[in-house]
Amino acid sequence: MWRRVALLSSLISHSKPSMHNQGPCTFKIWESFTSQSEVVTPSKAAPFITFVLGGPGSGKGTQCAKIVEAFGFTHVSAGDLLRREIASNSAYGSVILSTIREGKIVPSQVTVQLILKEMESSDNCKFLIDGFPRSEENRKAFEQVIGAEPDVVLFFDCPEQEMVKRVLNRNQGRVDDNIETIKKRLEVFDELNWPIVNYYTQRGKLHRINAVGTVDEIFEKVRPIFSALRSEVVERVRVMVVDRELDS
Numbered sequence: 001m002w003r004r005v006a007l008l009s010s011l012i013s014h015s016k017p018s019m020h021n022q023g024p025c026t027f028k029i030w031e032s033f034t035s036q037s038e039v040v041t042p043s044k045a046a047p048f049i050t051f052v053l054g055g056p057g058s059g060k061g062t063q064c065a066k067i068v069e070a071f072g073f074t075h076v077s078a079g080d081l082l083r084r085e086i087a088s089n090s091a092y093g094s095v096i097l098s099t100i101r102e103g104k105i106v107p108s109q110v111t112v113q114l115i116l117k118e119m120e121s122s123d124n125c126k127f128l129i130d131g132f133p134r135s136e137e138n139r140k141a142f143e144q145v146i147g148a149e150p151d152v153v154l155f156f157d158c159p160e161q162e163m164v165k166r167v168l169n170r171n172q173g174r175v176d177d178n179i180e181t182i183k184k185r186l187e188v189f190d191e192l193n194w195p196i197v198n199y200y201t202q203r204g205k206l207h208r209i210n211a212v213g214t215v216d217e218i219f220e221k222v223r224p225i226f227s228a229l230r231s232e233v234v235e236r237v238r239v240m241v242v243d244r245e246l247d248s
C-alpha cells in the first residue's frame with residue numbers, strides 16, 4: 001500500500017543533511033497518488049499535518065512557535081524554505097527572489113518539493129505547514145505529490161490594517177516587508193485565499209481564529225484546538241512508529 005518517497009528534485013539544493021528513513025516516522029506516500037482521479041483521504045499511518053493559513057503579518061509564524069513549544073510539532077514554514085533556497089544560490093533562487101519581491105506566489109512544484117524534503121528529513125510525525133497552501137494550485141499539488149490531506153487547518157483572520165502595521169514593524173530585513181510589496185501580497189491573498197478557506201470549511205477541517213489581540217490571547221484560542229486533538233495525535237504517532245518497525 002505504501003512506498004517510500006523517492007521524488008526529490010535534484011534541482012533543489014540540500015541545505016540540511018538528509019535523514020531519509022532514519023527517524024521514527026519515516027515519511028511515506030501512497031502508491032496511489034499516481035492515479036490522478038483517485039480521491040485522497042487521510043490514512044492513520046500518515047503524519048499528522050496542520051496547514052496554517054492567514055494573510056501577511058497575521059501572526060502565523062508567531063503562533064506556530066507557541067504550538068511547537070506547547071505541543072511538540074515541527075514547524076515547516078514555506079516562506080522560510082523559499083528564503084533558504086534564495087540564500088543557498090540554488091537553481092531556483094533568483095526566480096524565487098523576484099517572485100517574492102513582486103508579492104506573487106512561487107510555482108507549487110518548487111514549494112511542495114521543499115516542504116516534502118523538509119518533512120522527510122524530520123524525525124517527527126506531526127507538522128505545522130505555515131503559509132501553505134497559498135492557492136488552490138498549491139493545495140492540489142500537495143495532495144498529488146504528498147498523497148495526503150491536512151488533518152487540521154488553522155486560519156488566522158486579521159484585518160488588513162493590522163496586518164500592514166505588523167509587517168511594517170517587523171524589522172527582520174525581509175525583501176517583501178515594504179509597503180509596495182505588502183499591497184501586492186494583500187491583493188494576491190484576497191484573490192487566492194478564500195477558495196482554500198471554503199474548501200476546508202466544507203470538509204470540516206477549518207478553524208478560523210480571530211487574530212486580533214495579544215500573542216498570548218490568540219494562543220489561548222489555539223490551545224484548545226490541539227488539546228482536543230491530543231489523543232488523536234498520540235495514536236497517529238504510535239501507528240507510524242509501529243508501521244516503521246514492521247517495515248524495518
Ligand SMILES: Nc1ncnc2c1ncn2[C@@H]1O[C@H](COP(=O)(O)OP(=O)(O)OP(=O)(O)O)[C@@H](O)[C@H]1O
Nearest residue numbers: 055056057058059060061062166167170213214215
Ligand atoms: N498578536 C500580535 N500582536 C501584535 N504583533 C504581533 C502579533 N502576532 C505577531 N505579531 C508581530 O507581527 C509581525 C508579523 O508576525 P508573523 O511574522 O508571525 O506573521 P506571519 O503571519 O508569519 O507573516 P508572513 O506571512 O509575512 O510571514 C511580527 O513582528 C510579530 O512579532
Ligand SMILES: Nc1ccn([C@H]2C[C@H](O)[C@@H](COP(=O)(O)O)O2)c(=O)n1
Nearest residue numbers: 078079080100104105106131132134
Ligand atoms: N506557499 C507559499 C508560501 C510563500 N510563498 C512566497 C510568497 C510569500 O510572499 C513569501 C513569504 O512567505 P511567508 O514567509 O510570508 O509565509 O514566500 C509562496 O510563493 N508560496
Ligand SMILES: [Mg+2]
Nearest residue numbers: 060061079131
Ligand atoms: Mg511567517
